[in-house]
Amino acid sequence: MYEKYVKLLKDHNLKITSPRLEILKYLDEHHTHPNVEAIYSSLKKKHPSLSRTTVYNSLETMEKNRIVQSLTISGSEHRYDLNKSLHHHFLCTRCGIILDIDIACPNMDKTLQGGHHVEEVHGYFKGICKNCQKKEKGWRTNG
Amino acid sequence: MYEKYVKLLKDHNLKITSPRLEILKYLDEHHTHPNVEAIYSSLKKKHPSLSRTTVYNSLETMEKNRIVQSLTISGSEHRYDLNKSLHHHFLCTRCGIILDIDIACPNMDKTLQGGHHVEEVHGYFKGICKNCQKKEKGWRTNG
DNA sequence: GTGGCTGCAAATCATTTGCATATAC
DNA sequence: GTATATGCAAATGATTTGCAGCCAC
Numbered sequence: 439m440y441e442k443y444v445k446l447l448k449d450h451n452l453k454i455t456s457p458r459l460e461i462l463k464y465l466d467e468h469h470t471h472p473n474v475e476a477i478y479s480s481l482k483k484k485h486p487s488l489s490r491t492t493v494y495n496s497l498e499t500m501e502k503n504r505i506v507q508s509l510t511i512s513g514s515e516h517r518y519d520l521n522k523s524l525h526h527h528f529l530c531t532r533c534g535i536i537l538d539i540d541i542a543c544p545n546m547d548k549t550l551q552g553g554h555h556v557e558e559v560h561g562y563f564k565g566i567c568k569n570c571q572k573k574e575k576g577w578r579t580n581g
Numbered sequence: 582m583y584e585k586y587v588k589l590l591k592d593h594n595l596k597i598t599s600p601r602l603e604i605l606k607y608l609d610e611h612h613t614h615p616n617v618e619a620i621y622s623s624l625k626k627k628h629p630s631l632s633r634t635t636v637y638n639s640l641e642t643m644e645k646n647r648i649v650q651s652l653t654i655s656g657s658e659h660r661y662d663l664n665k666s667l668h669h670h671f672l673c674t675r676c677g678i679i680l681d682i683d684i685a686c687p688n689m690d691k692t693l694q695g696g697h698h699v700e701e702v703h704g705y706f707k708g709i710c711k712n713c714q715k716k717e718k719g720w721r722t723n724g
Numbered sequence: 725g726t727g728g729c730t731g732c733a734a735a736t737c738a739t740t741t742g743c744a745t746a747t748a749c
Numbered sequence: 750g751t752a753t754a755t756g757c758a759a760a761t762g763a764t765t766t767g768c769a770g771c772c773a774c
Binding site for chain 1: 704
């Protein structure tokens with residue numbers, strides 16, 4: 439059940455610990471781009487000894503190893519995502535949902551930009567999601 | 582001297598106040614993507630009565646009106662920029678400088694992405710800037 | 725004249741730090 | 750056995766809130 443997370447950690451020469459495995463599992467099963475608090479309070483139920491500090495530490499370590507990525511798209515708190523294939527993010531300013539955007543973006547690839555060596559690219563889109571548009575249409579009479 | 586900032590505010594039906602004018606002037610004259618503290622401590626010198634809260638309030642109001650934009654590219658603090666033409670940002674992970682990237686990105690235009698209505702696009706690039714690369718080359722023998 | 729803006733102090737929220745204990749390897 | 754990770758409590762840093770007085774319009 440945890441094999442793939444064990445492998446992920448091993449591949450990066452990181453020690454296999456419960457908090458790390460549980461956090462990876464949580465991120466793998468919840469594509470909601472949770473903040474630290476959401477991860478912590480969910481895992482805390484099954485692992486009462488877990489501390490917030492450990493969530494912070496684990497995420498930091500795994501981010502440095504590019505196993506997870508952190509998003510700063512929304513307000514002051516960091517949100518986290520499994521670092522799968524390159525993708526960008528969309529924030530709905532109405533309902534706050536964060537969605538993955540799986541588009542390629544030629545000029546935004548990992549390349550040299552103006553002489554600077556680019557290692558990471560984060561595309562943040564903000565607007566109104568499909569769902570919220572639907573709701574608004576429903577309330578209007580003139581489409 | 583302040584005419585263009587007055588016009589900016591008037592165009593958005595915002596009241597013309599000293600803090601707003603000074604903040605706009607500061608951003609216009611400093612393309613360093615400053616955080617709140619930098620703006621505050623710089624303006625405080627000439628306007629001792631200025632409060633941090635007012636800097637926060639003014640920036641929030643002007644951001645809502647799209648006169649300025651806030652960046653969340655670096656760590657936990659917000660950084661600010663005059664909201665001129667569409668451009669993206671590059672963060673050097675060595676020296677921390679934030680640079681404007683003036684590239685177009687076809688797929689990242691303000692358009693409909695997967696049915697979502699896009700109003701804003703922020704491209705964040707991270708890596709090593711030209712200057713820091715130069716420094717590193719100087720220290721190596723096998724360039 | 726009044727609604728919105730400013731500025732102070734206190735509160736809150738996210739994150740970091742210091743350190744003693746525990747655990748993976 | 751040892752370096753590293755965990756977890757607690759306290760500290761810090763950024764931002765928000767509540768509110769009284771002020772000012773642009």
